[in-house]
Amino acid sequence: MHPVEIRPNIFWVGVNDRSTNLFEGLWPIQEVGVTYNAYLIKDEKNALIDMSKDIFTDDFVQELSDLIDLKDLDYIIVNHMEPDHTSSLCRLRELAPNAKFLGMQKAISMMNDFYSLTENTEVVKHEDTLSLGKHTLKFLYTPGVHWPETMMTYVPEEKLLFTCDAFGQFGVLDGCIFDDECQNMAFFEKEALRYYSNIIAGFSRNVLMALDKIAAYPISILAPSHGIIWRKDPTRIINLYRTWAGYAQGPAEPGITVLYGSMYRNTERALDQTLQVIGQRKIPIEVFNVSITDPSFYLPSLLTKQGVLVACPTYERAMFPAMVRALDMAGIKGITHKVAAYFGSYAWSGGALEAFNGYAERLSWEVVGTHQFAGSAKENDLQQIQQIAQKLVERTMKP
Numbered sequence: 001m002h003p004v005e006i007r008p009n010i011f012w013v014g015v016n017d018r019s020t021n022l023f024e025g026l027w028p029i030q031e032v033g034v035t036y037n038a039y040l041i042k043d044e045k046n047a048l049i050d051m052s053k054d055i056f057t058d059d060f061v062q063e064l065s066d067l068i069d070l071k072d073l074d075y076i077i078v079n080h081m082e083p084d085h086t087s088s089l090c091r092l093r094e095l096a097p098n099a100k101f102l103g104m105q106k107a108i109s110m111m112n113d114f115y116s117l118t119e120n121t122e123v124v125k126h127e128d129t130l131s132l133g134k135h136t137l138k139f140l141y142t143p144g145v146h147w148p149e150t151m152m153t154y155v156p157e158e159k160l161l162f163t164c165d166a167f168g169q170f171g172v173l174d175g176c177i178f179d180d181e182c183q184n185m186a187f188f189e190k191e192a193l194r195y196y197s198n199i200i201a202g203f204s205r206n207v208l209m210a211l212d213k214i215a216a217y218p219i220s221i222l223a224p225s226h227g228i229i230w231r232k233d234p235t236r237i238i239n240l241y242r243t244w245a246g247y248a249q250g251p252a253e254p255g256i257t258v259l260y261g262s263m264y265r266n267t268e269r270a271l272d273q274t275l276q277v278i279g280q281r282k283i284p285i286e287v288f289n290v291s292i293t294d295p296s297f298y299l300p301s302l303l304t305k306q307g308v309l310v311a312c313p314t315y316e317r318a319m320f321p322a323m324v325r326a327l328d329m330a331g332i333k334g335i336t337h338k339v340a341a342y343f344g345s346y347a348w349s350g351g352a353l354e355a356f357n358g359y360a361e362r363l364s365w366e367v368v369g370t371h372q373f374a375g376s377a378k379e380n381d382l383q384q385i386q387q388i389a390q391k392l393v394e395r396t397m398k399p
Helices: 054-065 089-095 105-115 184-215 236-249 266-279 295-304 321-332 352-362 379-397
Strands: 005-009 010-012 015-019 032-037 040-041 047-049 076-077 100-103 121-123 129-131 138-141 151-155 160-164 223-225 251-259 284-291 305-311 341-348 366-372
Touching: 005 223, 015 054, 089 105, 100 105, 100 138, 105 121, 138 184, 151 184, 184 236, 184 295, 223 236, 223 266, 251 266, 251 295, 251 321, 251 379, 266 284, 266 305, 266 341, 266 379, 295 305, 295 321, 305 352, 305 379, 321 352, 341 352, 341 379, 352 366, 366 379
Parallel strands: 047 076, 076 100, 100 121, 160 223, 251 284, 251 305, 305 341, 341 366
Antiparallel strands: 005 010, 010 040, 015 032, 040 047, 129 138, 138 151, 151 160
């Protein structure tokens, strides 16, 4: 794509990534892609806000060169050091030898760690300002969103906030970069939630602190480093972040996420009959087979729904391995304070139930009931499981 002027003399210089299968080597994006957004401010002093991923350096440099001789670049603002935003740094160092790299103390330290860069760098602090001429940059320290060196850059003259990873989404930009131009905002909001639950959710407390910081500044345009630029309604994504971050600290939406795995369908058959009972209560429910579903796709449901039903067998005196992965990821991403239940089958020895109870304790999940059965579920087993499911529904729907 070509550079796009988002405000007078302020340009989007981003690239679409349609070739990466796993974002961060973990999260599937092969169907939707992702963008790496950077921004150029042309003024008496020229400043680049963030950079790009190394495999797109040529495209990125070409976009910049369409706007400016890189030797005239004065500042490169490093909001966040993660390599999808900085791995073009060494090339830019060669092409823009006069540019000074600015970032928080931890970011400057990381530049040496990642790229052995120690010269022509400058540490900035929270609420420091830098005049470019007509534009002023104000640096806002937002640690833990989602690395410890992260900051945002504010341009008060335009009420424009560059937020790097915060407020981003998966998904490429097919000819539009603004929220008021996109025909399918439901897609971008869904991918914003997936991005939040996959990347940011484990740091929700830091997100809430960052939201309090930026609340002091009027915002007309919110420009993240992944996905669309919010200029029609930047408060929309800000409010969504406050809601999602709040789910990590307290009650979420009424609804149940079902995570299940089954080796020989004994647990699955019991689940099918249990779902019929839950379905009669008309509560939102999403069901995920953890053996074949990537965590990227059930984390949004776990984050936003208050209830969790775990159904899986014992595997060699332990929990079914795919479920171990699912619950480990729930722990990493801070999916806490849920209402939960468990059931599953075993052959000669239990183990999964004890593992579930351990997860529930560590994640501060309120357990309303558990049940394990030998072999296939008998009528008495099904009755007990359905009673547990009824308790889960009632407790989940309770304000």
